[in-house]
Amino acid sequence: MKVRILTLFPEMFNGPFGTSILKKAQEKELIDIQCFNIRDFALNKHKKVDDYPFGGGAGMVMTPQPIFDCHHHVTQMLNLNEPCKTIYLSPKGSTFTQEKAMELAKEEQLIFLCGHYEGIDQRIIDELVTDEISIGDYVLTGGELPAMVIVDAITRLIPGVLSTEASYEDESFHCGLLEYPHYTRPRAFNGLEVPSVLLSGNHKDIDMWRRKQSIELTFERRPDLLKGLQLKKNEAQWVAELSKKKE
């Protein structure tokens, strides 16, 4: 997968993309991430990339020319037959989910457009943006951190990035439930013991325990996620018992 990031602050990406799993994924050529500084494409003498909003109001708006030219340069280099999916990060977008991550992970190339200040000129969104995505209902100072979050969530889904069993768990075990608790050595720490079932070696019991933990945690913290799920008979019974307890 090719990822192209249009930003005023490419240096922000050095840490997350130069570390651990994301760094290894690039070294293994499973993903090719390149950042482009929008300011390099500004044609005015002072490399200005923002201006006052028409109609007045606080803050500055990113001007169209540098972004249009940067986007054109990137799409030319990608040398595609059809327009490239271009994602604009904004609180106005559709909320990012694991399902969306799995959908985006299938793309051959993605362009991320990171806004700053008060936002970008609407003509950029109307003409270039194919998807407006939000990582949550809060306002950040720019689209860079959301872009990192989304690239991280997508990259770990690319075959070969994670060890096989870890990537397997994502799709099959959890499928919409909150993840069960994890434990590792030592077996006792500060008098705190690991649940005995995890030490039993009985993988049928372990899987059952983990599934029950996921359902209980989801019932407590995100009951909305339970609504759309197909539960087995015994699992539905667990939920019924939890509901009774809650009454």
Ligand SMILES: Nc1nonc1C(=O)NCC1CCCCC1
């Ligand atoms: N939340 C979010 N999810 O995705 N992006 C978010 C955000 O808060 N972005 C900041 C804004 C700030 C003004 C310019 C455009 C980006």
